[in-house]
Amino acid sequence: MRPLAPQVLCHTRRLAFAVTALTALAGGSGAAAAGAQQQGFPHERHQGLFPLCAGCHEGIPGSDSASFYPTAATCARCHDGEQQVRVSWSAPERRAHNLRFDHRVHAGRLERGGDPPVECTGCHTPEGGARMSVSEDIQLGTCFGCHEHQAQEHLVDAYCRTCHTPLARSGMSLSFIEALPMPADHEAQNFVLEGHGSSASADWRRCATCHTADRCAACHVDAARPEIESLEYAPAGMELAMMTAYYPKPATHDEAWFDEHGTQASREACATCHTQDDCTVCHSGSLPVRAAALPRADQVLAPGAGIEARAPASHASLFFLDVHTALAAAEPGTCATCHQESFCVACHDGPSNGGYHPPDFVARHPAAAFGREAECANCHSTEAFCRECHQESGLTGFGRLGPGYHSAGAFWLIRHGQAARQGLESCISCHKQTDCMQCHGVAGAFKVSPHGADFDARSAWERSPRTCVACHLRNPLNGSQP
Amino acid sequence: MTRSRCRWSLDRRGILMPILAIAGVTISPRQAAGQAVRGWVGTTVQAVGLRPLVLDTIPASQVVRDESGALTYEGQPVSCPTASQCTLYGVAARETTVAATQDVSLTAWGWGVQGLSLTTLLRGRARAGGDVAWPRSDDAFDMILGYAQLERGSIRVRAGRQEIRSGLGFPAFDGAWASWSSRRYEVSAYLGRSLARGLREPANEALRPLESFIPDETVHLVGAAARARLSAGSATARYQREIYADRSGLVSERGSLDFVSNVRRARLTGSVDYDFAFGRVGKGRLTVMMPLQDGRWMVEATARRYVPYFQLSTIWGFFEPVSYSEAELRGSWSARPDLALWASGGWRTYGETNATTVFRPLKDEGWRVGAGARWELGDGWSMDGSYRLEWGPGAFLSSVDLGMRYHASDRLGLSAHGTTFQQVEEFRLGDGRAVGGGLSADLVLTDRITVAGGASVLRHRDGGTRSTSPWSQSRAWSSLRIGVGEDPGLSQRRMRR
Numbered sequence: 010m011r012p013l014a015p016q017v018l019c020h021t022r023r024l025a026f027a028v029t030a031l032t033a034l035a036g037g038s039g040a041a042a043a044g045a046q047q048q049g050f051p052h053e054r055h056q057g058l059f060p061l062c063a064g065c066h067e068g069i070p071g072s073d074s075a076s077f078y079p080t081a082a083t084c085a086r087c088h089d090g091e092q093q094v095r096v097s098w099s100a101p102e103r104r105a106h107n108l109r110f111d112h113r114v115h116a117g118r119l120e121r122g123g124d125p126p127v128e129c130t131g132c133h134t135p136e137g138g139a140r141m142s143v144s145e146d147i148q149l150g151t152c153f154g155c156h157e158h159q160a161q162e163h164l165v166d167a168y169c170r171t172c173h174t175p176l177a178r179s180g181m182s183l184s185f186i187e188a189l190p191m192p193a194d195h196e197a198q199n200f201v202l203e204g205h206g207s208s209a210s211a212d213w214r215r216c217a218t219c220h221t222a223d224r225c226a227a228c229h230v231d232a233a234r235p236e237i238e239s240l241e242y243a244p245a246g247m248e249l250a251m252m253t254a255y256y257p258k259p260a261t262h263d264e265a266w267f268d269e270h271g272t273q274a275s276r277e278a279c280a281t282c283h284t285q286d287d288c289t290v291c292h293s294g295s296l297p298v299r300a301a302a303l304p305r306a307d308q309v310l311a312p313g314a315g316i317e318a319r320a321p322a323s324h325a326s327l328f329f330l331d332v333h334t335a336l337a338a339a340e341p342g343t344c345a346t347c348h349q350e351s352f353c354v355a356c357h358d359g360p361s362n363g364g365y366h367p368p369d370f371v372a373r374h375p376a377a378a379f380g381r382e383a384e385c386a387n388c389h390s391t392e393a394f395c396r397e398c399h400q401e402s403g404l405t406g407f408g409r410l411g412p413g414y415h416s417a418g419a420f421w422l423i424r425h426g427q428a429a430r431q432g433l434e435s436c437i438s439c440h441k442q443t444d445c446m447q448c449h450g451v452a453g454a455f456k457v458s459p460h461g462a463d464f465d466a467r468s469a470w471e472r473s474p475r476t477c478v479a480c481h482l483r484n485p486l487n488g489s490q491p
Numbered sequence: 492m493t494r495s496r497c498r499w500s501l502d503r504r505g506i507l508m509p510i511l512a513i514a515g516v517t518i519s520p521r522q523a524a525g526q527a528v529r530g531w532v533g534t535t536v537q538a539v540g541l542r543p544l545v546l547d548t549i550p551a552s553q554v555v556r557d558e559s560g561a562l563t564y565e566g567q568p569v570s571c572p573t574a575s576q577c578t579l580y581g582v583a584a585r586e587t588t589v590a591a592t593q594d595v596s597l598t599a600w601g602w603g604v605q606g607l608s609l610t611t612l613l614r615g616r617a618r619a620g621g622d623v624a625w626p627r628s629d630d631a632f633d634m635i636l637g638y639a640q641l642e643r644g645s646i647r648v649r650a651g652r653q654e655i656r657s658g659l660g661f662p663a664f665d666g667a668w669a670s671w672s673s674r675r676y677e678v679s680a681y682l683g684r685s686l687a688r689g690l691r692e693p694a695n696e697a698l699r700p701l702e703s704f705i706p707d708e709t710v711h712l713v714g715a716a717a718r719a720r721l722s723a724g725s726a727t728a729r730y731q732r733e734i735y736a737d738r739s740g741l742v743s744e745r746g747s748l749d750f751v752s753n754v755r756r757a758r759l760t761g762s763v764d765y766d767f768a769f770g771r772v773g774k775g776r777l778t779v780m781m782p783l784q785d786g787r788w789m790v791e792a793t794a795r796r797y798v799p800y801f802q803l804s805t806i807w808g809f810f811e812p813v814s815y816s817e818a819e820l821r822g823s824w825s826a827r828p829d830l831a832l833w834a835s836g837g838w839r840t841y842g843e844t845n846a847t848t849v850f851r852p853l854k855d856e857g858w859r860v861g862a863g864a865r866w867e868l869g870d871g872w873s874m875d876g877s878y879r880l881e882w883g884p885g886a887f888l889s890s891v892d893l894g895m896r897y898h899a900s901d902r903l904g905l906s907a908h909g910t911t912f913q914q915v916e917e918f919r920l921g922d923g924r925a926v927g928g929g930l931s932a933d934l935v936l937t938d939r940i941t942v943a944g945g946a947s948v949l950r951h952r953d954g955g956t957r958s959t960s961p962w963s964q965s966r967a968w969s970s971l972r973i974g975v976g977e978d979p980g981l982s983q984r985r986m987r988r
Contacts (some may be wrong), residue, residue: 289529298605298606298642298644301605301606323758326780326789326791327823327831327833327865328789328833328835332760332780335658335760335762335776336751337656338656338658338749338762339724339725339727339762340718340727341718342672342677344656349530349596350610351531351594351596351612351636353656354612367910368892368894368929368947369910369925369927369949372927372951372962372964373914373925373962375886375888375914375916376881376883376886376914377881379857379884380857380881380883381815384660384797384800386660386799387660388661388689390690390697391689392698392701393687393689393690393697393698394627394689397624397626397627397701401543401623401625401626403545404544423849424847424849424850426844426846426847427848427853428885429810429812429846430810430812430844431812431815431844431855431884431885432812433810437807441702441703442703442806442807443703446704449810459809459810459811460811465770469809472740472741472768473742473804474739475706475739475740476803476804476806479806480806
């Protein structure tokens, strides 16, 4: 896994936000503007003039936003320069919020004389205050005085949509969003890995209170899952906090899992964090079907966890090159996970700089060729590679009467049998079959049998009669013509 | 050397098909979702300059007999097949040759058919100059791989030119391969026209120009394998046979068992094959690898049996080569995170050859030892040094190698190496020491383009004889590798290197 990026959380613990939001709502405006207007308009000084709140705020009971506030003309009825000094007045702009509060519902209860009756002052005036001592701060307790809060902790186990609209519909500004309080359960150490998914599955609407689907899609490669699609994306123009993808490594992803991950791979299991591109970091051949089911990075918003290819632990051994053949033969599919066939061919049939042999190996290969720790013929055709090169270097077999190459020991010709049986592959890197048949065939000079004491002539004849005939010219068992 | 050209027409079709298919995918104006091509193109150019051996003839009158009774000329033993003339090897004038290899490796998938892919590896060769024929450089084109694969769930099917990497080597064939796999088991079977071992070309066509006796007959290959992957480890059993197309005889019939098992902290790997055609056990290997002290020590013990394998289509197998058995112990020690030391030793003995011996028999045992170290010096420097000694029938080698690498940056690596060795080839003349060294560099130009190159020289100082310095040579090489197609992981893999 690549290093974990620090999580950028848009939550804070500033619970004051709720107070502020309610304040704004109570004043029919955003919090800050509302506060300023409260200070600008001295409600208490006018309390004797206005018997009803709706006299000025006539639009609030009917949720007619155009008449939430009085107009400047309304003020000028008194503040006309004669009765009272002129004043300037403009209604504050309504700020966005995410509360589901509807004045009409409460106003209806007021008109119907509900029990208990809901007066404006019930929410907007501090307890014990004068009738128009409109408070800047509306406490949550004001709501909960009538609405019993079912949740033990407001931010954790409340049924959010009772009071809140989804963030995507709120139109809240970035500063509001960044000031949203973070529920306590979000602070759990494994919340991202283990908590948030089940929580979202249980009630995605809770997530939608503070998050748009953009937050999910910032990390989730597969954002098409139902829990995420249920959330709404932010509308155009809505500014959101910067979201950096965060991909903690699950505890399940240990070495044993690494060996088995292919069998468990699926879009459902992997595409939360991984794009197809993560697979192709290691899977260098044609993409496995399970990996192909994952979306590509250019198809999704999330960057994906991003992984680095790494070699299995076995590759760290200084002797791995020597034992890799057995591993490759026992588990060929394991190699093919990361290595294309051309990777093998680069050494096994490569243009010689594949890296298997040390530099200048060709000049000192005789010991390795005689010792045969590895089977040269796995990569090199004895005839087409060894013999061709030897011939070009001047090492050519000339039949039974050697020209001097094997002259290091006396009587080489009559004592070569042991060497041939011990290193026959080395012999044929220079000699053709006909070189040997000059003596060993029935038509040869000496008719020396090359077969050992346990040679099963009948079995050989049954399996490959044409090879027997090459030296014997006829059936060696009964002398008949083939 | 003359090589058959008739296979060109055959291979041309094989080459063109995957090229056209992949080109169609690549340039198609309407690509299907998930469609992609991935691969690489690599060019390697190599040059070598050396003095080949040549057979020389001298009058017998110039030959003298040395203290051991051998006939020599200026200290070099000679062979005198006639009373008047003797022959010996000398060295010719220096020759230089340049060979180029062009590889194109592509895998393509898509077309809206889930699990369908095409894989091809094409190789072009050319000899750019010089008188020394570089091995196989007269083969202008090879399609080393070229197959279509369909993967559907647990089923995979391939058709085309392919190869099997197995305990029986690398059999290549033109044909079909199919497998079914579950989480723990896999069975596969394949059949097709067999290709020559180590050549990936039709055997009879490829080898007939090189060998006096190669049957002119197509060979069919058929095989099957079963693999089990259990908690105790993995094992693969394989059976394979080659027969002449006209069923006139068997070419080979072999089986193999390969396994790997983790027993606590130890890893056990083993392989053995059996030659049904000749009725004898083939190669075998059993290795136990054990990490100790949290992996700081790695101990590896190997028992090995080696016997060459030959097809029934040649006479070599009927000469009944004997096996050797070897025991080898190797260990490495990570003394510090930046320093690793290793040492190894092995001893082998050959089976009874039942061959005639005159005067004294040849050696029938051999041994090899080695030791080395890897040291990360820091600041991008690292060193690698080793000493190896091998002494067995046919050859003796004592060599020292030292390499140094400097990572100038994430993209540029510089290397230097030096070597000196003494070599004796027992079955022929030749005893000498060589000293050499070289420089190389590799540069990651972009995430997808890497260039590398190097040069080395080797100077042979013979053991006091007049004759030869066949190991003296100069070499140079350069390579260019370009990743093509969609491979998001390519850059990361390259950078890690």
